[in-house]
Amino acid sequence: MNNIMTQHTPVKDTNCDENCDENCSSCSSGQKPQPQKGLPLRSKIDVKHVILVLSGKGGVGKSTVSVNLASALSAHGRNVGLLDLDFHGPNIPKMLGIEGQKPAVLEKHIEPVHVTGTLAVMSMAFLLPDTSTPVVWRGPMKMAAIQQFLEEVNWGTLDYLVVDLPPGTGDEALSIAQLAPNVKGAVIVTTPQDVAVLDAVKSVKFIEKLEIPVIGIIENMSGMICPHCGDTIDLFGRGGGKKAAEDLHVPYLGAIPLDPEMVKAGDEGRPYVLRHADTPTWKAVDAVMENLVKLVES
Ligand SMILES: Nc1ncnc2c1ncn2[C@@H]1O[C@H](COP(=O)(O)OP(=O)(O)OP(=O)(O)O)[C@@H](O)[C@H]1O
Numbered sequence: 694m695n696n697i698m699t700q701h702t703p704v705k706d707t708n709c710d711e712n713c714d715e716n717c718s719s720c721s722s723g724q725k726p727q728p729q730k731g732l733p734l735r736s737k738i739d740v741k742h743v744i745l746v747l748s749g750k751g752g753v754g755k756s757t758v759s760v761n762l763a764s765a766l767s768a769h770g771r772n773v774g775l776l777d778l779d780f781h782g783p784n785i786p787k788m789l790g791i792e793g794q795k796p797a798v799l800e801k802h803i804e805p806v807h808v809t810g811t812l813a814v815m816s817m818a819f820l821l822p823d824t825s826t827p828v829v830w831r832g833p834m835k836m837a838a839i840q841q842f843l844e845e846v847n848w849g850t851l852d853y854l855v856v857d858l859p860p861g862t863g864d865e866a867l868s869i870a871q872l873a874p875n876v877k878g879a880v881i882v883t884t885p886q887d888v889a890v891l892d893a894v895k896s897v898k899f900i901e902k903l904e905i906p907v908i909g910i911i912e913n914m915s916g917m918i919c920p921h922c923g924d925t926i927d928l929f930g931r932g933g934g935k936k937a938a939e940d941l942h943v944p945y946l947g948a949i950p951l952d953p954e955m956v957k958a959g960d961e962g963r964p965y966v967l968r969h970a971d972t973p974t975w976k977a978v979d980a981v982m983e984n985l986v987k988l989v990e991s
């Protein structure tokens with residue numbers, strides 16, 4: 694199989710001439726449609742809603758939010774795919790306790806790792822030799838890998854594909870926005886501090902440049918749930934995400950508190966929303982999910 698995922702380096706197009714040293718379309722037999730610069734082909738993945746999760750700043754909780762949103766959606770009867778596009782620090786598998794698993798590479802496709810019957814995951818972490826190996830990824834390589842993640846992974850029929858992106862305004866967001874069909878928009882994660890909110894504003898502007906809608910802003914780590922008494926402590930303040938949403942005229946999806954149990958769940962590889970119910974944090978994540986569903990499915 695001509696596959697970036699099994700070889701870790703781009704492989705020649707099977708249609709390439711023998712002496713061609715690139716993965717080149719110009720010397721191919723012409724039977725295979727090739728994306729042209731500026732006009733990439735949209736992948737034929739069968740998905741109703743592609744949701745990008747991003748932030749301007751690192752460490753604000755994108756991956757945590759992605760894992761919990763995807764789990765909550767699947768618990769609500771949706772068929773969900775979770776795609777980890779953080780090539781440099783893929784940690785979705787760890788947060789789901791499926792680190793070290795190897796997706797089966799079959800003749801025509803790659804089987805994603807199934808967490809439940811309605812939640813399938815694909816991550817570069819599954820395909821790299823070990824998580825401490827740094828890999829140098831150039832933009833076009835990332836794009837090729839993203840295309841294969843969309844086209845060659847056996848996702849089945851999905852209601853949602855939740856895409857966890859690395860921080861900032863990089864190639865990954867650009868590529869997925871161009872390659873995936875039905876991109877319903879981006880969810881921007883921020884924390885309540887001024888700097889993080891400023892970064893959220895930048896993210897909104899970036900998303901608007903990509904000409905995809907902003908589904909809404911989530912304020913993560915919004916107040917802390919005290920592990921002793923369960924009260925809320927205003928650690929980083931609260932309300933910055935809501936204010937940013939109002940100023941930018943984009944929807945506000947809600948706030949998720951900073952909860953030590955959330956860290957524990959991530960470290961132990963079990964999504965918070967699947968192991969707790971009816972706690973303030975669970976209710977907050979559930980409300981965010983409901984707001985998202987309302988906006989996306991209406
Ligand atoms: N609501 C929360 N309460 C407590 N801890 C949280 C919460 N959200 C995220 N965290 C913790 O914060 C850390 C960073 O979270 P996470 O990895 O999800 O951020 P990220 O935005 O994906 O980071 P990166 O930019 O590196 O991809 C993790 O240890 C995670 O468990």
Ligand SMILES: [Mg+2]
Binds near residue numbers: 756779784858859
């Ligand atoms: Mg992350």
Ligand SMILES: [Zn+2]
Binds near residue numbers: 919
């Ligand atoms: Zn307390």
